[in-house]
Amino acid sequence: MTAAKIIANEIKGYHRFVQFLIVLVALGALASLARFVFGLGVTTNLNDTFPWGLWISFDVVTAVPLAAGAFTLGAIVHCFHIKKLEPLVRPAIVTGFLGYSLVCVGLLLDLGQPQRCWHTMVYWNPHSPMFEVSMCIAAYTTVLFLEFLSPVCEKFGYHVPLRLLRTIEMPLVIAAASISTLHQSSLGTFFLIAVDKLHSLWYNPLLPLLFWLSAMCAGISIIIVEATMSHKYMGQPDEGELLETLAKILPWVITVYLSVKIFSLVALTQGPLFNRPGLLVLFAVEVLCGVILPLVMLMSRNVRESSRLRATAAWLVIAGVILNRFNVSMFGMEAPGTFYYPSFLESVVTIGIIAAHILFFVLIAKYFPIFEHHPETVDYSIPDHFRKNEKGHAHGAAKA
Amino acid sequence: MSSENKDFNKTKAFLIDMTKCTGCRGCQVACKQWNQLGAEKTEFFTGEGYQNPPLMSEYTFTRIKFRDYEKNGQNEFAFYKEMCMHCNEPACASVCPVGAFKKTKEGPVTYDADRCIGCRFCMVACPFGVPKYEWSKALPLVRKCTGCYSRVKEGLKPACATTCVSAITYGNREDMIKEANKRIAARPEKYLKKLYGSEEAGGTSVIYLTALPFDELGFKPVTKRPLPSYTWQALRLVPGIFLTVGSSLSLLSWFNHRKERIAKEEEMRKSGATPKEES
Numbered sequence: 151m152t153a154a155k156i157i158a159n160e161i162k163g164y165h166r167f168v169q170f171l172i173v174l175v176a177l178g179a180l181a182s183l184a185r186f187v188f189g190l191g192v193t194t195n196l197n198d199t200f201p202w203g204l205w206i207s208f209d210v211v212t213a214v215p216l217a218a219g220a221f222t223l224g225a226i227v228h229c230f231h232i233k234k235l236e237p238l239v240r241p242a243i244v245t246g247f248l249g250y251s252l253v254c255v256g257l258l259l260d261l262g263q264p265q266r267c268w269h270t271m272v273y274w275n276p277h278s279p280m281f282e283v284s285m286c287i288a289a290y291t292t293v294l295f296l297e298f299l300s301p302v303c304e305k306f307g308y309h310v311p312l313r314l315l316r317t318i319e320m321p322l323v324i325a326a327a328s329i330s331t332l333h334q335s336s337l338g339t340f341f342l343i344a345v346d347k348l349h350s351l352w353y354n355p356l357l358p359l360l361f362w363l364s365a366m367c368a369g370i371s372i373i374i375v376e377a378t379m380s381h382k383y384m385g386q387p388d389e390g391e392l393l394e395t396l397a398k399i400l401p402w403v404i405t406v407y408l409s410v411k412i413f414s415l416v417a418l419t420q421g422p423l424f425n426r427p428g429l430l431v432l433f434a435v436e437v438l439c440g441v442i443l444p445l446v447m448l449m450s451r452n453v454r455e456s457s458r459l460r461a462t463a464a465w466l467v468i469a470g471v472i473l474n475r476f477n478v479s480m481f482g483m484e485a486p487g488t489f490y491y492p493s494f495l496e497s498v499v500t501i502g503i504i505a506a507h508i509l510f511f512v513l514i515a516k517y518f519p520i521f522e523h524h525p526e527t528v529d530y531s532i533p534d535h536f537r538k539n540e541k542g543h544a545h546g547a548a549k550a
Numbered sequence: 551m552s553s554e555n556k557d558f559n560k561t562k563a564f565l566i567d568m569t570k571c572t573g574c575r576g577c578q579v580a581c582k583q584w585n586q587l588g589a590e591k592t593e594f595f596t597g598e599g600y601q602n603p604p605l606m607s608e609y610t611f612t613r614i615k616f617r618d619y620e621k622n623g624q625n626e627f628a629f630y631k632e633m634c635m636h637c638n639e640p641a642c643a644s645v646c647p648v649g650a651f652k653k654t655k656e657g658p659v660t661y662d663a664d665r666c667i668g669c670r671f672c673m674v675a676c677p678f679g680v681p682k683y684e685w686s687k688a689l690p691l692v693r694k695c696t697g698c699y700s701r702v703k704e705g706l707k708p709a710c711a712t713t714c715v716s717a718i719t720y721g722n723r724e725d726m727i728k729e730a731n732k733r734i735a736a737r738p739e740k741y742l743k744k745l746y747g748s749e750e751a752g753g754t755s756v757i758y759l760t761a762l763p764f765d766e767l768g769f770k771p772v773t774k775r776p777l778p779s780y781t782w783q784a785l786r787l788v789p790g791i792f793l794t795v796g797s798s799l800s801l802l803s804w805f806n807h808r809k810e811r812i813a814k815e816e817e818m819r820k821s822g823a824t825p826k827e828e829s
Contacts, residue, residue: 191685198607198682201673229799231806262668262683262690266648269667273648279781280671281647282788320803328796332788339784343645343675345773358784483674 171509178502181495182259190262195493202260202479204492208500209256211337212475214287215361216468217249218369219376220294221330224323226399235392240301240520241380242373247294248510250287252503257287259499279339286333293326301518334365341478349482350421351433356414357478363407368471370400371444371464378461384512386521390457397454397463404445404467411437426486432477440470558638559724561657562702563755564711567733568767569740571629571717573600573614577710581612584698584709598768606632608684611695612710615768628760630767631717633710634659634680634695635747636755637776642672642681642694644778650692657723657755658697658708666691677751677772697755726757733759752776 161169185193196203219242227235258264270284296315303312338361341348374393380386415423424430444466453459484490492500515521581587590610592603600616603609612633619626636659643651643659650665651672661681668690672681684690698708706712711720719726727748734741746758750772760767 186688189686189688190683190690191687196683197685198605198673198679201670201683225799229803229806231803231810260669262670262687262692263666265689266665266667269648269665273650273665275644275647275649277644277778277782277785278647278649278671279785280645280669282785284647320807324796324799324803327799328792331795332792335791336785336788339781340671340674342781342784343641343777345775345777345780346677346771347674355780355783 168509168512171505171512174505175502175509178499178505181498181502184495185259185499193493193495195490195496199488200484200490202483203490204480204496204500205256205260207476207479208472209260209503210253211340211479212472213249213253213256213503214337215334215365215368215471215475216372217246217253218330218334218365219373220246220297220369221290221326222366222369223373224297225327228320228323229327232395235395237387237521238373238377238389238392238396241376241515242369243294243297244301244511244514244520245372245376245507247291247298248507248514250291250294252507253287254291256500256503257284279336279343282336283333283340286329286336290326290329290333293322293329297322297326301520305518330365331362335359335362337361338478341483344483347483347485348478349426349429350419351415351423351429352474352478352482353421354414354418356410356418360407360411360414363403363410364471364474366403367400367407367467370396370403371467371471374400374464375461375468378457378464380515380521381457384515386515388457393457393460394454397448397460400464400467401445401448404441404448408437408441408445411441429477429482432473432481436470436473436477440466440473444470558657558753558755559722561638561655561723561755562697562720563636563657563723563726563757564633564708565719565721565726565730565757565759566631567717567719567730567759568629568631569759569761571614571631572715573616573627573629574715575614576713576715577631577718578610578613580709580713581695582610584701585611585696587611600627606680606682608682608686608693611693617762617767619762619766628762628767630758630760630769631710632768633756634697635678635751636697637751638753638755639751639776639778641675641677641751641777644781645671645675647671654699654703656699656702658699658702659755660696660699661692661694663691668692675777677777678770723755723757730757730759749774752779 161172164172181193190196194203194205220239223235223239223242226232227239258267261267267284270281271288275281296318300312300315303309303315335358338358341353342355342357344353374396377386377389377393381388381390444463447453447459447463447466453463480490582589587609590603590607594600594602596602596604598604598615599618601613603613606613612631615630615632617628617630619628636653636657638653640651640653640659643649643653646666647669648665648667650662652660652662654660668683670681670683670692672692673679673683681692681694683692698706698710701708707720711718719729721729727745730745730748734743740761742760742763744764746760746764746769747754747756752775758764758769760769765771
């Protein structure tokens with residue numbers, strides 16, 4: 151049997167939904183090919199009035215906060231030392247790694263000259279938020295890749311790299327949190343330059359801080375949703391108890407986010423707030439359904455304890471953050487009387503990217519030890535090739 | 551911003567007196583010739599008024615905007631020459647991740663096509679909507695008026711300023727502002743008593759004199775503060791935040807892990823066991 155046949159057989163064994171995802175990814179790949187053959191102008195609805203469209207609004211500005219689970223949870227578990235949440239870390243890292251890799255894909259499609267993407271590394275311009283974000287994304291994708299290597303090494307039984315990875319685990323977690331803080335907020339800085347373009351409902355000098363805070367809300371919510379769904383549809387262990395803890399942390403972060411948002415809206419906003427009814431509705435939906443409603447829900451113990459309601463609240467937070475990013479990067483930027491909507495090909499590419507994310511997540515969970523990583527059940531020890539532990543190094547234990 | 555000199559008085563600037571413009575569009579033609587820009591297939595009246603082409607584009611770096619209005623019962627035209635404003639502190643130069651834009655010491659803001667990665671941040675950032683994209687190409691770049699830097703550097707005037715018979719004056723920025731104020735003082739009934747470009751976006755190298763209010767002609771209302779300062783007030787905090795977050799998380803985890811380690815050692819001492827192999 152040839153390799154191709156083995157793969158074909160393997161795919162035949164997949165669930166219908168997974169096969170459907172593969173088709174979507176293939177369509178997305180075809181559509182992105184069309185972008186390079188026919189050019190951005192023909193395949194997208196972008197023009198000189200709307201230089202940034204769906205690919206920036208969703209694939210970059212929205213996808214980055216949605217992938218924030220890894221750094222948030224990493225910091226919660228390892229730095230704030232809430233150890234029992236550890237089983238959730240790996241799925242979060244895989245989501246983060248996939249998310250950032252796909253952000254890179256989306257960004258490369260959107261660039262006019264993707265073959266020159268290395269220019270950002272050579273021609274530095276520290277005054278550019280885009281420079282800062284691209285450096286961070288490059289660094290953070292590397293960090294996530296290293297963190298992702300752990301399950302890969304476990305799968306293939308590479309013990310020496312595992313030991314190395316375990317040594318640098320803490321530095322990686324801290325680097326992840328600091329780098330993420332920078333670029334999550336700098337995505338907000340992008341729009342600080344759009345002084346007379348972005349509507350004052352969203353434009354205020356604290357936009358970077360708001361982006362960072364809402365990214366953490368999104369990150370925690372994504373973990374809740376992901377764990378709930380992978381328990382329901384993929385037969386993975388039920389992490390309900392851990393998610394309850396997360397659902398206890400989440401309303402605190404939302405409260406901080408909401409207070410900063412209200413403060414910046416009341417105290418720091420210049421310019422009229424109520425002159426665009428359409429935008430006002432979008433803003434109201436974003437804040438009421440995406441921030442306040444889930445906050446109220448999560449304050450009740452019943453919601454936090456019910457797997458279904460908890461996931462609903464998390465979904466609302468995610469929807470709120472998505473709407474917020476679209477409001478900032480798309481709707482709020484549109485001048486009165488102008489309107490942008492994504493072209494068919496743009497949509498197919500973005501759908502393909504979302505499908506790729508789910509597909510790769512399912513496949514990685516299938517082939518690598520992601521969910522089985524319960525520290526209390528898994529044998530952590532490395533084969534003692536160097537006979538170090540036999541001598542009884544107690545301090546070696548602290549790091550592990 | 552990378553502009554070392556904060557004094558822009560000696561940089562070269564355009565003084566464009568729209569009241570003297572006749573709408574001949576010689577500047578548009580001269581611009582196309584010097585910059586070797588292709589023709590655009592256009593139709594009359596696709597834009598707001600008589601202007602043609604309807605908008606600036608990858609093929610059109612400058613254009614004359616026409617506005618009809620009535621004066622003493624007569625139909626009149628007012629004009630607005632749209633072009634790159636060559637800001638003193640350009641937003642495009644500050645946001646470009648690869649530094650493809652540069653405010654030259656002579657005044658024009660230049661664009662280095664060999665560096666550009668085509669991210670279009672300059673187009674989002676520019677308050678005047680100047681940079682345009684090569685939407686027709688598979689691997690597009692940005693195009694914009696370069697203030698004819700290749701000419702200015704050799705001591706020539708820009709192509710449009712050379713061609714224009716009446717409306718464009720080119721020279722040191724302080725002299726242009728002086729001249730503009732002199733004209734307003736000499737003919738106060740003719741001019742709006744404001745300059746566009748002396749303070750807009752922190753000051754630009756294109757100064758306009760008009761008869762009609764700016765917004766009626768299509769000038770964009772723009773903040774008086776240099777745009778790069780808006781993002782810089784957040785970006786300047788980046789190294790500090792990085793170090794603060796990094797070090798406080800390191801400290802926090804060191805303490806937390808230490809607590810755990812001590813608890814473990816205590817436990818071991820109590821149980822009297824030798825420290826056994828541990829994870």
